[in-house]
Amino acid sequence: MAAISSFSSHPNPNSNPNFISPMLQPYLEQQQQRIQSDPPPDDVTRYDAVSDIYGRDSSAATNNNSPIHNPNPDPSSISPMLQPYLDQQHQRIQPDPPSDEGNAVSESGSINSLTSTNNNSTVSNPNSNPSPIKLLHLSFNQDYGCFATGTDRGFRIFNCDPFREIFRRDFEGNGGGGVGGGGVGSVEMLFRCNILALVGGGDSPQYPLNKVMIWDDHQSRCIGELSFRSEVRGVRLRRDRIIVVLEQKIFVYNFADLKLLHQIETIANPKGLCTVSQVAGSFVLVCPGLLKGQVRVEHYASKRTKYIMAHDSRIACFSLSQDGNLLATASSKGTLVRIYNTQDGSLLQEVRRGADRAEIYSLAFSPTAQWLVVSSDKGTVHVFGLKVNSGIVGSERSSSPDPAATSSSSLSFIKGVLPKYFSSEWSVAQFRLPEGSQYVVAFGHQKNTVVILGLDGSFYRCKFDPGSGGEMTQLEYHNFLKPEDAF
Numbered sequence: 001m002a003a004i005s006s007f008s009s010h011p012n013p014n015s016n017p018n019f020i021s022p023m024l025q026p027y028l029e030q031q032q033q034r035i036q037s038d039p040p041p042d043d044v045t046r047y048d049a050v051s052d053i054y055g056r057d058s059s060a061a062t063n064n065n066s067p068i069h070n071p072n073p074d075p076s077s078i079s080p081m082l083q084p085y086l087d088q089q090h091q092r093i094q095p096d097p098p099s100d101e102g103n104a105v106s107e108s109g110s111i112n113s114l115t116s117t118n119n120n121s122t123v124s125n126p127n128s129n130p131s132p133i134k135l136l137h138l139s140f141n142q143d144y145g146c147f148a149t150g151t152d153r154g155f156r157i158f159n160c161d162p163f164r165e166i167f168r169r170d171f172e173g174n175g176g177g178g179v180g181g182g183g184v185g186s187v188e189m190l191f192r193c194n195i196l197a198l199v200g201g202g203d204s205p206q207y208p209l210n211k212v213m214i215w216d217d218h219q220s221r222c223i224g225e226l227s228f229r230s231e232v233r234g235v236r237l238r239r240d241r242i243i244v245v246l247e248q249k250i251f252v253y254n255f256a257d258l259k260l261l262h263q264i265e266t267i268a269n270p271k272g273l274c275t276v277s278q279v280a281g282s283f284v285l286v287c288p289g290l291l292k293g294q295v296r297v298e299h300y301a302s303k304r305t306k307y308i309m310a311h312d313s314r315i316a317c318f319s320l321s322q323d324g325n326l327l328a329t330a331s332s333k334g335t336l337v338r339i340y341n342t343q344d345g346s347l348l349q350e351v352r353r354g355a356d357r358a359e360i361y362s363l364a365f366s367p368t369a370q371w372l373v374v375s376s377d378k379g380t381v382h383v384f385g386l387k388v389n390s391g392i393v394g395s396e397r398s399s400s401p402d403p404a405a406t407s408s409s410s411l412s413f414i415k416g417v418l419p420k421y422f423s424s425e426w427s428v429a430q431f432r433l434p435e436g437s438q439y440v441v442a443f444g445h446q447k448n449t450v451v452i453l454g455l456d457g458s459f460y461r462c463k464f465d466p467g468s469g470g471e472m473t474q475l476e477y478h479n480f481l482k483p484e485d486a487f
Contacts, residue, residue, distance in 0.1 A: 234272025277324030284324030457481030
């Protein structure tokens, strides 16, 4: 659930809501253009003209025969993903959907950074419905600096450090229980820019459950959609790719033109399990295989596929390190978490959450892959020390205590004599939470901190001691569903 750019062990530098990430500068300097497609007879695929980032109508800025002018005087600063938009004139693009996929619709739109605002009037009056808000979805963005929530009325975006609501969009529900009711069951951010992927959800979904809507919050409207013949179970975004997860299939699209690049068949995947790396130039995708307990690893840069029999039981949760070199997996038993090398599929380490069965909700690596955090339905968040010896581990590791030294059982000296349980590697630090809610976890941008989000609206920031371990210290708590806590 937690999506995974590069991490920093320092606080989030975006304390200024008008701060623009260098990653987003090309988007801000880009002028918009019209794009049209030549759809097949049974599909509807169109690209409509929209206003550029300065509010001018792109159709008035250029005629049908003139190429699109690139206002950026430094072409070297343009993201490769966006180059097709800047170079092309009114060209025809065809998504080429598979046999069980429906329509693909997209309109060109500009991309900008998200800034704080409490103006919700672009969609609806958020106070028009006094009933309690129902939370349908929680997920971090790719660098864990923000998180998104889907509700029965729309969606909201929050900053993690410092904690604050960035903006919200509440839709006018029709109250009839059908499409257009306001419910958003999935929100996937693209780092900190204004482009999001939305899927309807709840009793009164805003959009059909079989469609992925590409939302541009700069325009406060959808600028594209991907339609399928079955319900969408999950969406993952990279700067260059859109990944859509169905019950037994996964589709990989090029972000620039929505062209289908790859489709993968999986075992039944009702939770929409899928994760992707975020380092530029190294695209790794992990999804369930075709067998129980199996995961499939796609290395797109080297065009290799690796299958790993990770567990005997069905896969319940997994997570990739930022560069895609390490994979953590948990099964439906929820007692053990295993760490694999994605290059060769070898098992690097096995850690124990506990002896009783549990449902694992989320897993996340620290920025340096020195730590792993785990949440489950038992109400305890665990931090494990990792022993992996890889080039992805930074200098911070060499100056810190060996986490494995504090996490092994005191009876490990009789390994091989007593059952495996007694030689297990246990968590270094723990944090107790109220049971009865689902929690997703990630490491904070401050050193040795963990951020915990609950479907009950809870936000925790905790700190652990890598030397002594034990109970984590709570630094912060908020309920992000309460109006008085917004902004």
